[in-house]
Amino acid sequence: MKALKMTRYGDIDTCLELQSAEIPTPQPGEVLVRVHAASVNPVDNMVLRGELKSVRKEVFPAGVGRDVSGEVVAVGKNVAGYSVGDQVFARVGEDHVGTIAEYLTIDTSHLAAKPENLSHFEAAGIPLVGLTSYQSLIKVAGLKSGEKVLIHAGSGGVGSMAIQLAKSVGAYVVTTTSTANVDWVKGLGADLVIDYKKEDYLQLLSDMDVVFDTLGGQYTLDAFKVLKTGGRVISVKGALDPQTAEELGLSWLLRKILALKSRKLMKAARAKSGLYRMVIMEANGGQLSKLGNLYRENILFPVIDQVYSLERSKEAFAYLASGRAKGKVIISVGEIH
CATH class of the missing domain: 3.40.50.720 (NAD(P)-binding Rossmann-like Domain)
Incomplete structure (x- = not known):
């Protein structure tokens, strides 16, 4: 599969690289998700620049991205409530960072059902x-x-x-x-x-x-x-x-x-x-489900600025870093929107 990787600390142009990687296998309590969309957040650029090394040191090449929307394609042991084919979204935990990839595993405690009235692009910008x-x-x-x-x-x-x-x-x-x-x-x-x-x-x-x-x-x-x-x-x-x-x-x-x-x-x-x-945000599937209900009821609505292809991921990072984005910057990974 293709996955965006951070090869070292530094700048966007020289330290981000689209690489080939093995499709991961879900462990107990995890599901494997085929990614349709991910989003870029300021924290991703902070990690890239090495600003959070005192909190967490990266092992290179390191996965990039924390927000995701996609489809469950495999289920690990001891998983309840999720099945193959489910449409889901999440802010993954720090030990599962790497949403800008074609597949990734997610702990089900961080997972929620994608609101049916939202596209994957829209859902990926929420978590x-x-x-x-x-x-x-x-x-x-x-x-x-x-x-x-x-x-x-x-x-x-x-x-x-x-x-x-x-x-x-x-x-x-x-x-x-x-x-x-x-x-x-x-x-x-x-x-x-x-x-x-x-x-x-x-x-x-x-x-x-x-x-x-x-x-x-x-x-x-x-x-x-x-x-x-x-x-x-x-x-x-x-x-x-x-x-x-x-x-x-x-x-x-x-x-x-x-x-x-x-x-x-x-x-x-x-x-x-x-x-x-x-406040240091924590991944939480239960809270994300509550937010999802507000979108289902049209109380909240998604705000998207730009959508980039996986191959143009670096441009997405640069645009976010420019400070001009109004709302979310999304990366399209799969074909389903």
Whole structure:
């Protein structure tokens, strides 16, 4: 089979290569999926550049891609609930990374039935951004109807999903984007769109119940300037908070080092009697099934920017890295859409 592989850390042009590989055999608790579509996420480029080596070191050649939609073609032992021919989608676990390939095995705990009203292209763009938004806004922030939430970078993959999910629970959604994307983001359902090229959100906002930080850096600390007393700042790019570090099972020494890096954020949270958490998305088939139901009911809808063939995978990575994508960047692997 063909599979996109990362041959070493570095840049897109020289470190990604389409190679031949053996079709894997599903182990107990796994299924073999014929891939119809995969998607590219910022984390894939981060791994390629070597930015996550301290968390996980790659063994080369390494598989690429974490989102997938396809068809079950073989079932391992001790698998219940899935059969050959089932149409499925998933955000695979880190030990199964490699969705930009013609076949791959997936742990069934990370798997969900593909919504029947979505194409494989559409379904492949959901898992990572969907689970990131769900775990951040619903599970950790506990966003409720009537609450005000600021979602940065509303035109991105996570932002475009988070806006829809927040609206689905009845929240008042504020988002930031560039001039060219203002009307497009309004179409996603945002109640207030701030053009960051013309306006300063720090001057316009206050008393937000939740700030969903997708940018990191100074944006994470500035979130507390617009947060109400008792509010919640949830980040996917900020410093790791002590609670999350402990839940990850990190060593005492590493937790101490991380606590120093997050001390300004934790101090800002205490000053607002609020919460700061950094969310590291986890693959979860049960939660993905809940998201799938929202698509079946047409409460959420997929947002796709570009679709590339498997042979043009490098172009997909480059386009995502350019920062111009509105929604998801998809790679077509099989013939069924």
